[in-house]
Amino acid sequence: MSRLIVVSNRVSVPGPRDKATAGGLAVALYSALRKYNGVWFGWSGEIVDSASSQVELQYSDSVTIATTDLSHEDYEEYYNGFANSALWPLFHYRIDLTAYDRRFDKGYFRVNARFAHALAPLLQPEDLVWVHDYHLIACGEELRRMGCEQRMGFFLHIPFPSSQVLMTLPNHRALARALFAYDLIGFQTLPDLRAFQEYVVHEADGELSDDGRLTAFGRTIRASFFPIGIDAEEMAEMATSPEAMRHFSRMQRSMQGRKLVIGVDRLDYTKGLPARLAAFDRLLESYPDNRGNVTLLQIAPSSRPDVRDYVDIREELEAASGKINGHFADFDWVPVRYVNRSYARRSLAGLYRASQAALVTPLRDGMNLVAKEYVAAQDPDDPGVLILSRFAGAARQLEAAILVNPHDMDDVVEGLQRALHLALPERQERWRSLMDNVTSQDVSAWRDSFVETLRSVPAGKKLA
Numbered sequence: 212m213s214r215l216i217v218v219s220n221r222v223s224v225p226g227p228r229d230k231a232t233a234g235g236l237a238v239a240l241y242s243a244l245r246k247y248n249g250v251w252f253g254w255s256g257e258i259v260d261s262a263s264s265q266v267e268l269q270y271s272d273s274v275t276i277a278t279t280d281l282s283h284e285d286y287e288e289y290y291n292g293f294a295n296s297a298l299w300p301l302f303h304y305r306i307d308l309t310a311y312d313r314r315f316d317k318g319y320f321r322v323n324a325r326f327a328h329a330l331a332p333l334l335q336p337e338d339l340v341w342v343h344d345y346h347l348i349a350c351g352e353e354l355r356r357m358g359c360e361q362r363m364g365f366f367l368h369i370p371f372p373s374s375q376v377l378m379t380l381p382n383h384r385a386l387a388r389a390l391f392a393y394d395l396i397g398f399q400t401l402p403d404l405r406a407f408q409e410y411v412v413h414e415a416d417g418e419l420s421d422d423g424r425l426t427a428f429g430r431t432i433r434a435s436f437f438p439i440g441i442d443a444e445e446m447a448e449m450a451t452s453p454e455a456m457r458h459f460s461r462m463q464r465s466m467q468g469r470k471l472v473i474g475v476d477r478l479d480y481t482k483g484l485p486a487r488l489a490a491f492d493r494l495l496e497s498y499p500d501n502r503g504n505v506t507l508l509q510i511a512p513s514s515r516p517d518v519r520d521y522v523d524i525r526e527e528l529e530a531a532s533g534k535i536n537g538h539f540a541d542f543d544w545v546p547v548r549y550v551n552r553s554y555a556r557r558s559l560a561g562l563y564r565a566s567q568a569a570l571v572t573p574l575r576d577g578m579n580l581v582a583k584e585y586v587a588a589q590d591p592d593d594p595g596v597l598i599l600s601r602f603a604g605a606a607r608q609l610e611a612a613i614l615v616n617p618h619d620m621d622d623v624v625e626g627l628q629r630a631l632h633l634a635l636p637e638r639q640e641r642w643r644s645l646m647d648n649v650t651s652q653d654v655s656a657w658r659d660s661f662v663e664t665l666r667s668v669p670a671g672k673k674l675a
């Protein structure tokens with residue numbers, strides 16, 4: 212059996228209490244690595260004065276953990292720069308926030324090439340190489356230049372934008388060419404796949420064959436969609452763990468019979484947080500019966516604090532929640548509880564279960580795992596209601612949620628008002644349908660279907 216090599220910007224090895232701390236994705240990848248005696252390669256998280264292709268190796272179970280450092284310059288240009296100030300906003304359709312800089316561009320390709328040079332000596336001829344996400348699009352191309360002929364796959368966790376949006380990036384062609392170094396490209400949803408195919412056919416003089424193969428830049432590759440899932444069984448178990456139940460009871464006591472609506476997101480402008488707070492404000496304005504009776508708990512830990520737009524959004528949210536509370540709060544009720552920190556997964560599971568509704572309203576999202584976690588954590592006898600943005604990849608699967616357009620505030624307000632008044636039989640019916648999907652298309656199914664497809668594609672070829 213060929214080994215599996217996972218390449219991602221960050222390597223997150225589940226610790227001894229693995230499931231409590233690591234996310235489902237880390238656990239699922241790690242268990243595949245254990246099965247196939249694999250290697251997990253990525254950035255160590257360390258920023259040093261001058262970086263090299265030197266790799267630190269650690270061995271855990273039968274898995275090799277291989278990490279390399281970034282220099283300050285790499286971190287600025289590759290990570291904060293091209294990946295998070297250009298690709299992230301652009302791929303989420305935020306051309307207005309996309310900061311393109313040729314220096315970032317060079318840094319991105321330099322770090323991708325260095326990762327490839329550091330990884331290549333660890334590879335064996337039969338290995339399957341699986342590269343993850345927008346940070347490392349160009350890694351496969353450099354491996355091919357070095358003569359690597361292994362099967363290589365790439366999975367994009369974020370949306371793939373339409374051609375017109377992608378083409379605002381000055382070096383879009385170099386990125387597309389880099390993608391063609393892989394043998395298989397995986398997207399989250401059919402619309403992402405279609406957007407890529409359209410770009411290839413119309414902007415890269417490529418061809419799409421009837422069986423789905425794509426030819427361009429002198430290579431023929433496969434591209435498909437593989438919606439990522441969660442470990443649903445584990446989340447359901449965690450939701451009734453003692454730690455979850457402690458959080459559940461504490462929350463219930465503090466709510467004193469009022470309804471709780473939950474939002475859990477990394478603090479990111481793609482998650483639609485200011486619009487969500489504005490919708491909650493309008494709910495209280497338009498439907499006064501909710502005053503004193505409903506609270507929004509928004510959990511949003513800071514992420515990417517070195518990027519200016521992330522500092523701005525934090526300030527915006529603090530101001531917005533303060534304004535709503537100033538306007539509506541009473542001596543014994545606060546409408547918005549805004550918490551800028553993260554929680555252990557078991558605690559989060561208890562809070563999901565204590566909430567009568569979840570507002571998952573990103574403006575764009577590759578998939579959105581919070582929506583699936585919320586579903587899996589519910590009490591089957593008395594489930595809460597999921598209100599989900601149509602622009603999250605998850606909306607393609609979770610059709611039994613109340614689907615809303617986050618750009619249309621009244622749609623969100625009405626969706627939320629409806630969710631808060633849904634009768635038990637309808638809540639149960641919707642939840643069963645959602646849970647069927649979350650369980651059958653879980654993270655192991657996602658992982659296995661990508662790896663099996665990669666195993667079945669023709670072996671990789673050097674670049675022409």
Ligand code: ADQ
Pocket residue numbers: 234235368369439475476477510511512552553554555556559576577578579580581582584
């Ligand atoms: P993210 O943008 O990070 O992921 P998401 O899919 O929602 O978005 O995953 C976030 C994860 O972080 C969830 O597992 C959630 O439980 C956890 N989390 C968030 N806030 C937390 C908190 N306060 N405390 C503890 N945990 C918290 C990217 C893409 C998504 C895609 C995933 C996976 O942007 O669209 O679904 O990758 O492919």
